Amino acid sequence: xxxxxxxxxxxxxxxxxxxxxxxxxxxxxxxxxxxxxxxxxxxxxxxxxxxxxxxxxxxxxxxxxxxxxxxxxxxxxxxxxxxxxxxxxxxxxxxxxxxxxxxxxxxxxxxxxxxxxxxxxxxxxxxxxxxxxxxxxxxxxxxxxxxxxxxxxxxx
Amino acid sequence: xxxxxxxxxxxxxxxxxxxxxxxxxxxxxxxxxxxxxxxxxxxxxxxxxxxxxxxxxxxxxxxxxxxxxxxxxxxxxxxxxxxxxxxxxxxxxxxxxxxxxxxxxxxxxxxxxxxxxxxxxxxxxxxxxxxxxxxxxxxxxxxxxxxxxxxxxxxxxxxxxxxxxxxxxxxxxxxxxxxxxxxxxxxxxxxxxxxxxxxxxxxxxxxxxxxxxxxxxxxxxxxxxxxxxxxxxxxxxxxxxxxxxxxxxxxxxxxxxxxxxxxxxxxxxxxxxxxxxxxxxxxxxxxxxxxxxxxxxxxxxxxxxxxxxxxxxxxxxxxxxxxxxxxxxxxxxxxxxxxxxxxx
Numbered sequence: 001x002x003x004x005x006x007x008x009x010x011x012x013x014x015x016x017x018x019x020x021x022x023x024x025x026x027x028x029x030x031x032x033x034x035x036x037x038x039x040x041x042x043x044x045x046x047x048x049x050x051x052x053x054x055x056x057x058x059x060x061x062x063x064x065x066x067x068x069x070x071x072x073x074x075x076x077x078x079x080x081x082x083x084x085x086x087x088x089x090x091x092x093x094x095x096x097x098x099x100x101x102x103x104x105x106x107x108x109x110x111x112x113x114x115x116x117x118x119x120x121x122x123x124x125x126x127x128x129x130x131x132x133x134x135x136x137x138x139x140x141x142x143x144x145x146x147x148x149x150x151x152x153x154x155x156x
Numbered sequence: 157x158x159x160x161x162x163x164x165x166x167x168x169x170x171x172x173x174x175x176x177x178x179x180x181x182x183x184x185x186x187x188x189x190x191x192x193x194x195x196x197x198x199x200x201x202x203x204x205x206x207x208x209x210x211x212x213x214x215x216x217x218x219x220x221x222x223x224x225x226x227x228x229x230x231x232x233x234x235x236x237x238x239x240x241x242x243x244x245x246x247x248x249x250x251x252x253x254x255x256x257x258x259x260x261x262x263x264x265x266x267x268x269x270x271x272x273x274x275x276x277x278x279x280x281x282x283x284x285x286x287x288x289x290x291x292x293x294x295x296x297x298x299x300x301x302x303x304x305x306x307x308x309x310x311x312x313x314x315x316x317x318x319x320x321x322x323x324x325x326x327x328x329x330x331x332x333x334x335x336x337x338x339x340x341x342x343x344x345x346x347x348x349x350x351x352x353x354x355x356x357x358x359x360x361x362x363x364x365x366x367x368x369x370x371x372x373x374x375x376x377x378x379x380x381x382x383x384x385x386x387x388x389x390x391x392x393x394x395x396x397x398x399x400x401x402x403x404x405x406x407x408x409x410x411x412x413x414x415x416x417x418x419x420x421x422x423x424x425x426x427x428x429x430x431x432x433x434x435x436x437x438x439x440x441x442x443x444x445x446x447x448x449x450x451x452x453x454x455x456x457x458x459x460x461x462x463x464x465x466x467x468x469x470x471x472x473x474x475x476x477x478x479x480x481x482x483x484x485x486x487x488x489x490x491x492x493x494x495x496x497x498x499x500x
Contacts, residue, residue: 043322044330071420095444096308098422112422113308114440130444152331 049150051137056147059140062086067102067120074151077136078102078109080120088147089122090134100133109133178365182380183387186372192265194258195364196391197398198286199357201251204402205289206350208244216296218342220335223298224416231411242406248290250398252431255286263482266465267370273462275363278356280458285353290431292345296338303417305428306333306341312439315448333419433496434489457485 007015054072057079062068067080069091076091076099091109093100098113108125109118116127123132137148157165165172187193215234217226230237259279262268268276295306310333314324329336381387415423428436439447457464465478 042326044325044328044336046325046331076420096311096439098304098307098426099420101422101424112424112426113304114436128439128442128444128447 046152049152051148052151053139053146054149055144056088057145059086059143059145062145067104069102070147072147072149074149077147077149078133079138079145079147082120086138086140086145088136088138088145090136090149092134093129094124094131094133095127095129179384181365181368181383183369183383184371184375185377185379185381186375187369187387188381188390190394191257191261192372193387193390193394194254194261197254197394198251198258198282199361200391200395200398201247201254202353202357204247204399205244205251208240208247209346211240212244213346218296218338220298220338220417223296223338224413227297227299227413231413238410239406241411242409243402245411246402246405246409248293249429250402251286252290255283259283260486263461263486265370265372266478268462268465269370270462270466272363272367272370275360275367276462277459278360278363280455280461282353282356282360283458284455285349285356287431289345289349289353290429292341292349294429295341296345297413298338298417299414300417300423301414301426301428303333303419304422304426305432306337308428310337312448312451315444316452427496427500430493430497433500434492437492437496437500454485 052074054074056070056072056077057068062079062081064081064084067078070077070079078089078091078100080087080089089109091099093111093113093116095111095116096113098111100109100111100116100118103110107120109120109122110116111118111127111129114128116129117125118129118133119125121132122135124130139146139148161172212230215226215230215237217223227241230241232238262276262279291305291309295302295309310324310328313327314320316323325331327337327340328334329340427433435451438450441447442450461482464481468477468481471477
């Protein structure tokens with residue numbers, strides 16, 4: 001007949017501990033991976049940023065010294081003519097994302113939200129903006145001004 | 157026990173005496189003063205907000221292309237829509253005010269001390285949910301102010317180091333404010349926050365009842381009075397005054413709606429509702445990272461205040477350092493609020 005050896009109390013508690021540990025890890029991983037799916041479901045699917053060329057204005061719209069505001073579907077843009085040279089800046093304030101306004105009398109871009117001030121070159125002069133306004137590449141073709149603007153698509 | 161009582165007891169075997177026990181709690185007499193029993197008012201307002209909120213969902217459409225119209229419809233066409241929205245709006249404002257007063261009172265009388273630290277922390281968490289309700293609720297109107305407040309508010313989250321960007325994406329449902337954002341804010345406002353708030357309220361009240369109401373430090377009175385019916389009646393009177401006030405507010409200051417959201421133009425004068433003024437002014441004064449770090453530290457300080465106060469007491473006993481630090485923080489907040497209110 002086989003002899004039935006009862007495990008000691010110490011052995012039992014070790015076994016119990018190991019069993020609890022394994023079950024605990026299993027439950028954590030199982031439930032954790034379930035919650036991971038919830039998180040992935042909520043996290044938006046965003047395509048990588050692409051530079052798109054968008055027709056923004058005609059060169060005739062922007063005489064020398066002028067600042068021209070255009071609202072494109074991809075975002076608001078300021079195009080300025082400095083001595084015949086065209087420059088484009090993103091009109092989104094680098095602080096909290098409001099749209100800056102051009103004040104010709106002050107030669108400054110001012111953000112209405114927290115009074116951030118940028119110079120005509122887009123450099124941040126005063127207030128809370130952490131960096132200059134974003135510079136955008138520009139192309140002029142057949143009297144048209146095209147702006148290279150970063151765009152991103154989101155699944156809605 | 158009546159026949160019905162016996163029938164019910166057989167099916168729900170809970171001794172009626174156990175249920176009656178919490179009603180018999182004896183409360184310290186200082187609770188008879190309204191300023192010292194402000195905790196019940198936010199609870200009443202929460203119930204009013206939940207009721208009017210559910211009513212608003214019958215007509216509100218959480219979609220950027222229809223939200224503004226639906227709020228307009230509620231405010232100007234639906235029968236008593238202006239009244240329901242007015243009460244909801246007024247109760248929200250009053251909720252913030254009374255929660256703030258309650259916090260100031262508990263702070264002033266140091267009722268958060270051992271063993272009530274967790275009650276205080278749950279209270280601070282409740283205050284944060286109230287602010288979350290206010291922020292998400294206003295964004296749902298989808299007028300200019302709500303749109304730009306959403307842009308600024310979510311961008312603020314995005315400036316946090318490391319977790320900022322993922323959190324911003326999660327909140328907005330994309331890198332920019334898009335149609336996903338409104339559904340998310342709606343879900344947060346009517347589903348997630350109410351659930352969290354209910355759990356926190358239950359926890360807060362259970363802890364208050366388990367510990368009993370804290371006695372005032374310098375109050376020599378030892379008399380007590382009964383929770384039911386004495387205190388309940390007092391709360392009912394306060395509740396009636398609040399309801400009368402809200403009804404009048406809704407009638408004399410019916411809710412308005414600003415121009416519809418326009419992602420092309422940030423209005424020349426823009427600022428959030430009064431309860432965000434201190435943060436708004438603070439963000440204007442300091443660089444981005446300091447601004448955010450300041451807000452986070454302030455909130456953390458509020459959370460851990462019972463322990464900070466205890467530490468200060470140990471460092472310099474009887475110097476009331478805690479009271480000094482707290483008063484300075486309060487005065488700075490009030491100063492920023494008034495500054496924005498007057499100069500903004």
